Amino acid sequence: xxxxxxxxxxxxxxxxxxxxxxxxxxxxxxxxxxxxxxxxxxxxxxxxxxxxxxxxxxxxxxxxxxxxxxxxxxxxxxxxxxxxxxxxxxxxxxxxxxxxxxxxxxxxxxxxxxxxxxxxxxxx
Amino acid sequence: xxxxxxxxxxxxxxxxxxxxxxxxxxxxxxxxxxxxxxxxxxxxxxxxxxxxxxxxxxxxxxxxxxxxxxxxxxxxxxxxxxxxxxxxxxxxxxxxxxxxxxxxxxx
Numbered sequence: 001x002x003x004x005x006x007x008x009x010x011x012x013x014x015x016x017x018x019x020x021x022x023x024x025x026x027x028x029x030x031x032x033x034x035x036x037x038x039x040x041x042x043x044x045x046x047x048x049x050x051x052x053x054x055x056x057x058x059x060x061x062x063x064x065x066x067x068x069x070x071x072x073x074x075x076x077x078x079x080x081x082x083x084x085x086x087x088x089x090x091x092x093x094x095x096x097x098x099x100x101x102x103x104x105x106x107x108x109x110x111x112x113x114x115x116x117x118x119x120x121x122x123x124x
Numbered sequence: 125x126x127x128x129x130x131x132x133x134x135x136x137x138x139x140x141x142x143x144x145x146x147x148x149x150x151x152x153x154x155x156x157x158x159x160x161x162x163x164x165x166x167x168x169x170x171x172x173x174x175x176x177x178x179x180x181x182x183x184x185x186x187x188x189x190x191x192x193x194x195x196x197x198x199x200x201x202x203x204x205x206x207x208x209x210x211x212x213x214x215x216x217x218x219x220x221x222x223x224x225x226x227x228x229x230x231x
Contacts, residue, residue, distance in 0.1 A: 047168065047211055049220040062219040063125075096167055100215070108174045109215045110158030114167040
């Protein structure tokens with residue numbers, strides 16, 4: 001069974017950079033059929049897609065965050081990562097990693113497997 | 125970007141009730157819509173994709189319909205484990221977007 005597990009710091013200072021990693025187990029990240037993405041949810045609020053990456057390195061980003069975000073993949077470790085720069089309190093959220101089918105290959109490409117999520121608080 | 129508007133934002137219902145949640149898109153998107161259930165402190169769980177196809181393992185009391193700009197999720201007979209927040213998500217175009225959520229509470 002596919003499992004995704006987020007890891008990273010729970011507390012980051014304003015203006016600093018957040019780095020999170022998602023470790024994929026029970027399946028290979030190196031499949032043309034899938035993209036690997038990040039979604040966040042501020043406490044008590046809704047879901048926001050951040051960006052997604054294909055194992056070949058192709059990325060898609062939310063324009064609202066694109067200037068501050070990098071999503072990358074490490075196939076040798078079967079994991080992918082999120083880097084978010086210039087943090088403010090508004091970036092305080094639960095960050096989820098998730099898989100979705102490759103929309104260039106599949107008609108339907110919704111998120112189908114999710115990690116448990118990790119709370120990141122931006123505070124001095 | 126495609127904006128998704130869910131209604132209602134919250135509702136109170138009793139066990140056994142039939143409940144319908146709607147999701148309206150700001151532009152047509154065929155059937156490229158999914159529904160998720162989220163319980164407090166948990167990750168979203170996929171229920172429906174392609175507007176009406178049930179994810180594997182999801183009970184048939186959940187059903188989805190719609191195409192273009194108007195979609196709905198129906199729970200045929202609400203059970204205690206169904207009290208949660210429900211989100212729609214479009215994947216017709218990047219950026220992917222989610223509706224604001226509908227919280228289903230116990231009356």
